[in-house]
Amino acid sequence: MAERRRKAEQKRKKEKQKRMLSILLCVIGSLTVLLISITFSLYFFDIEPEDEPEVAVKVNTLPYDKEQPFSVADLTPEQMNQLRTQGKLHLSDGPREISIGDPLEKILEHYPSGFQEKKLSDEQTGEQSDEQQILYCSAYYRNNSGKMTALPPRGLLNVDAGSITVTLLAPTSPYPPGTKDDYGKYEHVYCVYTLEPNTMTVSSILLGIDQ
Secondary structure (H helix, E strand, O other), X not given: OHHHHHHHHHHHHHHHXXXXXXXXXXXXXXXXXXXXXXXXXXXXXXXXXXXXXXXXXXXXXXXXXXXXXXXXXXXXXXXXXXXXXXXXXXXXXXXXXXXXXXXXHHHHHOOOOOOEEEEOOOOOOHHHOEEEEEEEOOEEEEOOOOOEEEEOXXXXXXXXXXXXXXXXXXXXXXXXXXXXXXXXXXXXXXXXXXXXXXXXXXXXXXXXXXX
């Protein structure tokens, strides 16, 4: 009697072990199929885990040389593209970190100095008087009409009947050797700062290109 119970107990243990082994083999088989499927998908469909979003790199404003005149290099590619299509462009923030509301002194500090003052007419006085100061120019000469002319790249400060402007003009490409009075036939970019007479601060900034 005891012998039969012992054999029955051993039989139950073997059956239990077989069931456990079968379950374990099923689990291992399922995991293997899953891993093969994932590997197949990654290989044939090029599925990659999502990367973390890239952080935009901050681009600093290019430093300018205050001893260099205004030129195409002072404009961004976007501004040049707009000028090519529109011809003119009004800004609140202009070249060399000059913005509306800034004083005249800031403009003068950001471009070459070396003022030359010239009265266009000694007979005009008061509100009718015109005055021009040459901030800088590549050459200063008397043209064919006998008028003194500042060859671009140049910066001019003009006071005309209460209107005050600083006009910067530069060719988009270097002039041929010997260019003087015929500079007007070449393409130029310009920047005009209009100043409020009472405060002597910038009230408008205009970029343009003559074609």
